[in-house]
Amino acid sequence: MSVETISPAPIVRRRLLPRRLTLVVGAGILLVFLVLALTAPLVAPYDPIYQNAEVRLQPPSLAHLFGTDNFGRDILSRVIWGARIDLQIAVIGVLFPFLIGTTVGTVAGFFGGVVDAAFMRLVDIILAFPFLVLMLSIIAILGPGLGSFYIAMALVGWVSYARLIRAQMLVLKSSDYAVAAVSLGFSRTRIMFRHLLPNAIAGSIVFSMSDATLVLLSGAAVSYLGLGVQPPLAEWGVMVAEGQSFITTGWWIAVFPGLSIVTLAFGFSLLGDALGELLGVHE
Amino acid sequence: MITKWKSVGLAALLAGLTLTASYAEAAGVLTIGRREDSTTFDPIKTAQNIDNWVFSNVYDVLIRVDKAGTKLEPGLAESWSTSEDGLTYVLKIRDAKFSDGSPLTAEDAAYSLLRVRDDAGSLWSDSYKVIDTAVATDPRTLTIKLKNPSAPFLSTLALPNASVISKAGMESLGPEAYAEKPIASGAFTVDEWRRGDRVILNKNPNFWQAERVKLDGVEWISVPDDNTRMLNVQAGQLDAAIFVPFSRVAELKKDANLSVLTDPSTREDHLLINHAHGDLGKKEVRMALDMAIDKKAIVDAVTFGAGTVANSYIPKGALYYYADNLQRPYDPEGAKKLLADAGVSNLTLNYLIRAGDEVDEQTAVLVQQQLAKAGITANLQKVDPSQEWDMVVAGEYDISVNYWTNDILDPDQKTTFVLGHDSNNNYSTNYKNDAVKDLVAKARLELDPKKREAMYVELQKMAKADVNWIDLYYSPYINVSRKNVEGFYQNPLGRFFLEDTVKN
DSSP: OOOOOOOOOOOOOOOSSOHHHHHHHHHHHHHHHHHHHHTHHHHOSSOTTOOOGGGTTOOSOSSSTTOBOTTOOBHHHHHHHHHHHHHHHHHHHHHHHHHHHHHHHHHHHHHOHHHHHHHHHHHHHHHHSOHHHHHHHHHHHHOSSHHHHHHHHHHHHHHHHHHHHHHHHHHHTTSHHHHHHHHTTOOHHHIIIIIIHHHHOHHHHHHHHHHHHHHHHHHHHHHHTTSSSOTTSOOHHHHHHHHHTTTTTOHHHHHHHHHHHHHHHHHHHHHHHHHHHHTTOOO | OHHHHHTTSHHHHHHHHHTOOOOOOOTTEEEEEESSOOOOSOGGGOOOHHHHHHHTTTSOOSEEEOTTSSSEEESSEEEEEEOTTSOEEEEEEOSEEOTTSOEEOHHHHHHHHHHHHHOTTOSOHHHHTTEEEEEEEETTEEEEEESSOOTTHHHHHTOGGGOOOOHHHHHHHOHHHHHHSOOOOSSEEEEEEETTTEEEEEEOTTOTTGGGOOOSEEEEEEOOOHHHHHHHHHTTSSSEESOOOGGGHHHHHTOTTEEEEEEEEEEEEEEEEOTTSGGGGSHHHHHHHHHHOOHHHHHHHTSTTOSEEOOSSSOTTSTTOOTTOOOOOOOHHHHHHHHHHTTOOSOEEEEEEETTOHHHHHHHHHHHHHHHHTTOEEEEEEEOHHHHHHHHHTTOOSEEEEEEOOSSSSTHHHHHHHHSOOTTHHHHTOOOOHHHHHHHHHHHHOOOHHHHHHHHHHHHHHHHHHTSSEEEEEEEEEEEEETTEEOOOBOTTOOBOGGGOEEO
16 A cells, blocks of 8 residues: 655745855855954054045055045045944844843733733834834934934834744744643743743844844934934944045945945845744744 | 935935936026025025025115125115214115016115014014114105114115015015015016925016016026036036035036136134133133144145135125234144143033034034044034024034124124124123123224224234134135036125026
8 A cells, every 4th residue: 555645846935045155155244244343453454533634535546445535534444443333233233122022022922911912002003103213203312322223223123023922922822832831830931931932032033133134224324314323433324424425526435335234234134044044934 | 215225325326316307498597406495585584595595686675785795886776875973874766666567666665674674573673773764755765764873784785685575565465475476676586486396587577677687587496415416517407506515626627518616705614612611711722722723624625625714703805804813823732732731631522513514524523633633522413403503502512613604795793793792692602701892882883994994803803812713714605507607606795696697
């Protein structure tokens, strides 16, 4: 007797790069920027804020690989130092929303009822506002600066994580092992954070990678508008803003920091994709 | 979301290019690009160049400032005389018409002056409070009596905000409708005003110098992005553009199809110092700041050499400018020593800047580094432009760069504002010197030009000695036009002489 099993035709997803390569390239890009950021004082050829009136608006050359800006500051050095701030933006800007959102989502999903309703209505209210508008208003109230940006990010960004985790919790809390844990008399805290959360969190980790891209771009946008990093500190968004007035006469001032933003964002995206596949999360 | 794409840099340029508006192609119509659109055509309700520069060619004034911006010449008043005691002015009004064809009389002129003095919405009433009465003694004669003698009075009659309006027109239309489409007597009339986009002007056939006007019309088009506006002129979509950024001058000069026009202006940029804040009240500290700032470097790096270093609050070329005024040399070591002698160490200042103002930001980055060399820390605080002004007025700053352009020929207006100790705390600096205050008041009443000039020279010396603020640089108006446009000119007070402009 033979049983024939008809396996469904495999769904072929078109991908830009093979899975392995996605992971390697994504992680590679992040690693390069991380190393640059950590070793900025060593690898940057010049002081990023030193103004040299004699080499103003120089196009890329051997002495200044990325050229110089209108104050004679070396663009390459500024891009390298800028990596410190932009990576910091991407990490801190994701970390706090992640922690807040995960905690809120876990509690709301696990307890349900009034707690859940209250938190989810709050989420609805925050989602009702366009993301950037809400961010900009919070920063406008707190005053410009990176600190304000992080606070605004934490206040606005956590809602996505809360929703993701809550949905997972709703499914998991009726699973067999959860019921078993309850009947064994474990405390709620233990069940929530030791048993359920580790199984619910994969999706959030993957999401945090694409969120890092969004945070990075928001940070650059906010700085571009003059509400984030303050001059003379080098940050890519600020540099693009400073270079905008020279776009037809000195393209290199805005283009190199612009490319850096794109590359780093690309790195986060790739890593997010690869992690999603590794952890078996389907979007 | 557009801002996100702007981060990519070049995309901003592409977006700008695709967003350009459509342009009229009529032969005799001059299209001029500028940053912002007008806000009103009611002369008394604005103090902004964006309004004055446009309605100056729609309205006419009793007395005009000449093309060079140095003397007064007849406008709607063909002649005038002053009484011995300087209290009575008699103006002979010329035979002119409003754009609706009705005659312009001394009655209209009197009405206009009393309106700018008395109307609740007038931003200029203080300048005209000196008028006691203004009456039409006959249809061609305007008699003005002053409360006290005033040397700058004739100059204030040339202010565009005191333009002659039609009494009958204002009364029949009402101020709201009049501010949209005024009945005036200048070279052009408002044909259409598309808010936020453009002002369309037509030649006024009833203008008393109508034969002088060569253009059929003018369109003032707002193109906010500097790069886009310049590209539009380069591509021939605009005949001319104003507010050319300093950074673009060299490149535009290379274009054979364009003329880059640098006309002398009365713009003076200065660093405001809040004397009420701690050590800034000490004269030595302010002198140290003056010595620590390299004005030449600002002229080179920010204005790309277009400006000149300033040595007085009165702009170079303006009435009573004192060319030999003190110019403290750039000397960071000397500044350090001055600070040490004054017992001041670790001076930390809050430097307020306007977000999005390219020149202000560039100056700030430069000044910050210069001050650091003298051991002074400047923390930059970037805020929205309108908020920045509110904060300056409220005294919530240590230092901040601002600028002034003269509205009238006479130095009294600016001097009163900067040194006269009137209601604005001397341009929000909280500067106090009673000897200076008294001299400002005396100079206003002095009718002998020689004695008056000596007084203003003394004032410029005293202000510099006290470092009321730090004079940075003077800069010209920089405009660009296509080669086929001739006579596109702006006088030092900002008035465009479009009645003499030709488009070939």
